[in-house]
Amino acid sequence: MRLSWPLTGRSAEMRAIEAAVAAPDVGGVVICGPAGVGKSRIAREALAAAASRGRVTRWAVGASSARAIPLGAFTAWAPTRVTDSVALVRGVVEALTASSGAEVVVGVDDAHLLDDLSAFVLHQIVQRGAAKVVLTVRDDAPTSAAIQEIWTANPFYRLDLKPLSAGDTAALLSASLGGSVSADASDRLWDLTHGNALYLRNIVEQEVADGRLARDRDYWRWTGPPVLPPGLAELVESRIGELSGPVSDVVDLLAVAEPLDLALLTRITDAAAVEEADTRGLITFEPAVTGIEVRVAHPLYGEVRRRRAPRTRLRRLRGVVANELAGTGDSDDLRVIVRRAALSLDSDLTPDPGLLVRAAHGAVWLGDLGLADRLAEAASRAGAGPEPALVRAHALSWLGRGEEAEEVFSGIRTDELTDWDRARFAFLRSSNMMWALGEPAAAKRLIDEASATTPPDARAYIDAFLTVYWFATDQPSAALRASKNLALADIPVVGAEVAWALAQILADAGRTAGAVDAAEAGYGVATRTLDAPHMRFNIGDAHVTALLLAGRIADALDVAGYMREQAADLPGEAQLLGAAVAGRAALGAGDVKNALALLHRAVHGLSSSHASGWGYRYRIAYAVALAMSGSSDEAAVELSALDGVQRNFRPLNFERSLARAWIAAGQGAVSEATSLLLSAAEKSRKVGRFGEEVLCLQTAAQFGDRTGAIRLAELQAMVEGPRAAVAARFAAALAADDGAELSAVSAEFEKIGDVVAAVDAAAHAALAYRRHDKRGSAMGCSTRADALAQHAGVFTPALRHATEPLPFTDRETEIVMLIGEGLSNRAIAERLTLSVRTVESYVYRAMQKTGTTSREELAALLPRRKVDR
Numbered sequence: 001m002r003l004s005w006p007l008t009g010r011s012a013e014m015r016a017i018e019a020a021v022a023a024p025d026v027g028g029v030v031i032c033g034p035a036g037v038g039k040s041r042i043a044r045e046a047l048a049a050a051a052s053r054g055r056v057t058r059w060a061v062g063a064s065s066a067r068a069i070p071l072g073a074f075t076a077w078a079p080t081r082v083t084d085s086v087a088l089v090r091g092v093v094e095a096l097t098a099s100s101g102a103e104v105v106v107g108v109d110d111a112h113l114l115d116d117l118s119a120f121v122l123h124q125i126v127q128r129g130a131a132k133v134v135l136t137v138r139d140d141a142p143t144s145a146a147i148q149e150i151w152t153a154n155p156f157y158r159l160d161l162k163p164l165s166a167g168d169t170a171a172l173l174s175a176s177l178g179g180s181v182s183a184d185a186s187d188r189l190w191d192l193t194h195g196n197a198l199y200l201r202n203i204v205e206q207e208v209a210d211g212r213l214a215r216d217r218d219y220w221r222w223t224g225p226p227v228l229p230p231g232l233a234e235l236v237e238s239r240i241g242e243l244s245g246p247v248s249d250v251v252d253l254l255a256v257a258e259p260l261d262l263a264l265l266t267r268i269t270d271a272a273a274v275e276e277a278d279t280r281g282l283i284t285f286e287p288a289v290t291g292i293e294v295r296v297a298h299p300l301y302g303e304v305r306r307r308r309a310p311r312t313r314l315r316r317l318r319g320v321v322a323n324e325l326a327g328t329g330d331s332d333d334l335r336v337i338v339r340r341a342a343l344s345l346d347s348d349l350t351p352d353p354g355l356l357v358r359a360a361h362g363a364v365w366l367g368d369l370g371l372a373d374r375l376a377e378a379a380s381r382a383g384a385g386p387e388p389a390l391v392r393a394h395a396l397s398w399l400g401r402g403e404e405a406e407e408v409f410s411g412i413r414t415d416e417l418t419d420w421d422r423a424r425f426a427f428l429r430s431s432n433m434m435w436a437l438g439e440p441a442a443a444k445r446l447i448d449e450a451s452a453t454t455p456p457d458a459r460a461y462i463d464a465f466l467t468v469y470w471f472a473t474d475q476p477s478a479a480l481r482a483s484k485n486l487a488l489a490d491i492p493v494v495g496a497e498v499a500w501a502l503a504q505i506l507a508d509a510g511r512t513a514g515a516v517d518a519a520e521a522g523y524g525v526a527t528r529t530l531d532a533p534h535m536r537f538n539i540g541d542a543h544v545t546a547l548l549l550a551g552r553i554a555d556a557l558d559v560a561g562y563m564r565e566q567a568a569d570l571p572g573e574a575q576l577l578g579a580a581v582a583g584r585a586a587l588g589a590g591d592v593k594n595a596l597a598l599l600h601r602a603v604h605g606l607s608s609s610h611a612s613g614w615g616y617r618y619r620i621a622y623a624v625a626l627a628m629s630g631s632s633d634e635a636a637v638e639l640s641a642l643d644g645v646q647r648n649f650r651p652l653n654f655e656r657s658l659a660r661a662w663i664a665a666g667q668g669a670v671s672e673a674t675s676l677l678l679s680a681a682e683k684s685r686k687v688g689r690f691g692e693e694v695l696c697l698q699t700a701a702q703f704g705d706r707t708g709a710i711r712l713a714e715l716q717a718m719v720e721g722p723r724a725a726v727a728a729r730f731a732a733a734l735a736a737d738d739g740a741e742l743s744a745v746s747a748e749f750e751k752i753g754d755v756v757a758a759v760d761a762a763a764h765a766a767l768a769y770r771r772h773d774k775r776g777s778a779m780g781c782s783t784r785a786d787a788l789a790q791h792a793g794v795f796t797p798a799l800r801h802a803t804e805p806l807p808f809t810d811r812e813t814e815i816v817m818l819i820g821e822g823l824s825n826r827a828i829a830e831r832l833t834l835s836v837r838t839v840e841s842y843v844y845r846a847m848q849k850t851g852t853t854s855r856e857e858l859a860a861l862l863p864r865r866k867v868d869r
Contacts, residue, residue, distance in 0.1 A: 550720055
């Protein structure tokens with residue numbers, strides 16, 4: 001399959017080249033860069049652009065096979081039956097530059113491969129000003145002085161091309177495939193190609209043709225290992241070249257076990273061969289904590305060598321490295337243990353059950369759940385007993401492969417377990433049933449059956465699951481009662497899950513200090529007991545929630561930043577979770593542009609494997625960010641995607657109500673949005689989620705509700721952190737129509753870090769000042785609100801009202817906005833629970849006030865605005 005391959009990310013370079021070609025004082029352009037970054041493509045595009053402007057173009061290609069032939073690259077322009085070298089050069093120059101008055105542009109690809117006489121031809125063309133010259137040169141290839149003088153001795157524009165960044169790769173893939181590409185697929189392709197556009201194109205075309213890279217609903221996803229096209233494999237092999245035995249050992253060892261410490265590599269290979277591999281550009285050196293690490297120069301070098309070398313050779317080499325790692329001073333380091341075991345899986349070594357079990361636990365902790373599955377399965381085959389099956393089922397459950405995990409659980413002989421391990425088995429199996437399979441009722445039956453036979457000294461696991469179960473089924477009081485006698489440190493692995501539940505329950509209640517303590521305890525348990533880092537991100541999410549609800553937004557950003565730093569060193573979904581937590585923190589701070597970027601990446605990566613879990617949870621936050629940015633219709637589509645997702649745990653009613661309210665308000669139905677928030681606040685109040693209640697009432701005030709001041713004043717004594725007090729001041733000032741106090745509250749919201757609330761408080765201050773005919777103050781507040789909003793990337797209903805000074809009441813504004821959404825009078829009446837005649841009356845009055853003569857003219861007075869992102 002041939003794909004359209006646009007020059008995504010290179011438009012600035014193309015404009016610069018076109019400007020250089022048109023400039024009278026520039027002799028030409030030299031495009032430098034490593035192989036595969038798109039030099040030839042850009043040069044050809046530059047000549048095509050020149051031709052479209054009426055210029056005459058010529059194209060030649062340097063080749064190593066023609067380098068020994070004088071004028072080898074320009075044979076097509078050489079005059080026949082001419083033997084005198086001077087006449088020959090003159091003839092080639094004239095042929096290359098011939099035109100009927102039009103300017104000429106000569107392009108030469110791989111100019112570093114030109115012979116000296118061809119270089120002299122280009123010198124003559126440039127010095128005479130007979131044509132512009134566009135050259136491509138590999139910056140990692142030897143280039144003669146004669147070639148370099150073409151651009152160093154003349155005015156030339158130089159363009160140094162770098163490999164595509166990860167972001168450019170994602171953009172190029174989306175443009176060429178005609179749709180969004182999953183973050184996992186984009187990351188894997190970048191890891192494999194390191195931004196080499198030539199390699200990327202070859203691999204993508206092969207993977208699409210073979211059906212491994214395919215569209216799945218709205219996204220392109222990549223499943224299975226890559227299969228290198230024969231042509232690409234041959235190209236990579238030609239760049240590797242012939243290898244002597246010792247150099248082959250160096251490259252192949254790295255192909256199966258990179259990165260390797262330089263000292264270790266030189267112990268098991270030949271130091272001279274390592275030096276030769278470095279000289280030939282086959283390997284690279286990187287600084288590391290313990291010294292210097294060595295890798296193959298490009299991932300595809302290793303891919304090709306692994307595919308071409310005999311399996312017996314690769315098995316032996318893996319065994320050599322595994323044995324060498326066992327003898328190093330850090331052989332007890334968990335990462336080293338995991339590497340040793342991973343290498344041993346497909347080596348000539350005899351399986352070591354103890355090593356495999358330890359490594360399986362370590363792989364879970366490092367977040368490589370796929371490897372944990374493989375290691376645990378190998379440990380079971382090696383006769384390590386029931387423990388690896390527990391580890392494997394735990395890893396499969398975290399991977400979202402709940403049915404496979406249940407198969408493993410059902411195969412474990414519980415009569416071989418101790419009472420303590422049987423209780424742990426019950427927790428893990430019930431947890432898989434609830435979270436991965438989405439069947440909390442079945443999970444409760446499992447734990448009740450286990451409870452009946454569990455002795456008191458192993459009861460902690462039963463109570464731990466009940467804590468999590470009541471939390472998951474939205475019964476926080478029961479969860480707190482179940483956890484009353486638990487000591488998290490006494491229940492390895494599962495203690496972290498309990499800490500997450502407690503941190504979230506306390507966060508929702510506004511008990512910030514308790515939530516932070518629970519989160520800190522949970523981090524410690526997860527680290528000490530080798531639980532998956534995914535649980536650490538769950539705890540981090542609850543920690544961030546507690547701080548955001550309290551109004552400690554700078555602290556929330558710090559926690560999220562730490563989470564993202566941790567995620568950077570972890571594989572797969574852990575990175576997406578780090579981005580998701582950071583996205584929620586950015587959203588809470590009002591940094592909506594950043595939140596959109598982070599949450600978009602996370603949501604669509606997590607939704608493929610955890611549609612009812614993380615994908616569900618973070619899609620709600622993504623919908624809120626879209627609505628805040630002015631993209632309320634797109635937000636509605638994202639939120640409605642959750643309607644078809646079956647989720648039988650943690651309904652997230654508060655979060656969904658917030659999202660629905662922001663969408664409704666963005667569409668113009670501000671009274672509907674307010675009703676949604678007030679209803680959500682009442683539901684939160686009834687179950688003691690006072691932190692949630694504060695945010696609901698504050699957001700309702702941002703939409704113009706004046707009824708929450710008394711209740712917010714009461715909540716100040718019940719909810720920890722600065723938010724409740726500032727929100728209470730906001731609601732009171734709004735009820736009093738006090739512009740000065742609203743302006744002061746805007747500054748307080750900005751101080752605690754809630755920029756969106758600061759925007760809305762300033763917007764309401766402008767409206768209050770305007771109602772009191774204080775135009776200067778109104779303009780100042782309106783300007784401040786708009787500046788904050790531009791920086792944050794938001795466009796709220798209050799801001800829209802304040803920046804469009806029209807003589808409308810709140811209800812008239814709401815109806816005019818809904819007209820702008822394309823709703824008929826009847827549809828508006830149904831949405832706002834009014835009669836059609838009442839709506840018609842409001843529309844008539846709005847037209848009378850503004851002198852408009854149609855609904856279209858009226859709607860145009862309050863245009864929608866989306867924030868660029």
